[in-house]
Amino acid sequence: MPNPRIGILALQGDVEKHRAALERAGATVREVRAPADLDGLDGIVLPGGESTTMSRLLRTGGLFEPLRAFLAAKPVLATCAGLILLAKNVDRLPYETFGLLDITAHRNAWGRQVWSFQEEIAWPHSVNGGRSPFKAIFIRAPRILRVGEGVEVLAGCRGEPVAVRQGNLVALAFHPELSGDDRIQRWWLAGIGR
Ligand code: GLN
Numbered sequence: 001m002p003n004p005r006i007g008i009l010a011l012q013g014d015v016e017k018h019r020a021a022l023e024r025a026g027a028t029v030r031e032v033r034a035p036a037d038l039d040g041l042d043g044i045v046l047p048g049g050e051s052t053t054m055s056r057l058l059r060t061g062g063l064f065e066p067l068r069a070f071l072a073a074k075p076v077l078a079t080c081a082g083l084i085l086l087a088k089n090v091d092r093l094p095y096e097t098f099g100l101l102d103i104t105a106h107r108n109a110w111g112r113q114v115w116s117f118q119e120e121i122a123w124p125h126s127v128n129g130g131r132s133p134f135k136a137i138f139i140r141a142p143r144i145l146r147v148g149e150g151v152e153v154l155a156g157c158r159g160e161p162v163a164v165r166q167g168n169l170v171a172l173a174f175h176p177e178l179s180g181d182d183r184i185q186r187w188w189l190a191g192i193g194r
Pocket of ligand 1: 047048049050051052079080081082084107108139140141142
């Protein structure tokens with residue numbers, strides 16, 4: 001698809017850097033705040049931020065159910081707090097998640113001294129031949145404690161999964177939009193409409 005129309009959930013969190021990366025990669029971007037913003041989109045990004053705040057705003061804005069229907073059907077790239085929102089099981093979140101991704105996520109669980117860190121990970125998919133390690137930036141990231149049978153682990157860090165895929169859902173524990181390397185967004189966009 002030459003210019004996919006991609007939404008970014010824009011209730012809270014790291015929207016601008018995702019927008020810039022997606023636009024550099026050739027997408028037409030729309031910020032999603034209300035159900036009507038989902039109309040005609042080819043895919044959506046759930047950004048990092050604070051999953052508690054996003055959960056609250058999703059409900060007060062009436063977006064939770066329409067967005068759940070969209071996430072069940074269309075390509076999704078979820079990062080950090082976005083991964084938490086997709087997960088079937090999450091600890092320490094006083095809200096129901098979308099529950100679509102068969103993983104158990106543990107919030108803020110990389111230990112206080114390393115709540116935020118960066119580490120090179122092996123990203124398995126090449127884009128334009130670029131297959132060097134990816135600098136993954138983790139900011140109070142969730143740990144993925146369990147992956148269900150239908151979930152493929154795309155990449156790991158320190159012996160644990162940090163990038164997973166289940167059908168139309170791709171979820172990353174880190175922030176790909178902060179590393180100045182758009183390979184993951186380009187790979188994800190290239191898979192849309194295939
Ligand atoms: N700690 C955040 C949460 O629990 C996630 C952090 C992030 O998105 N960078 O929602």
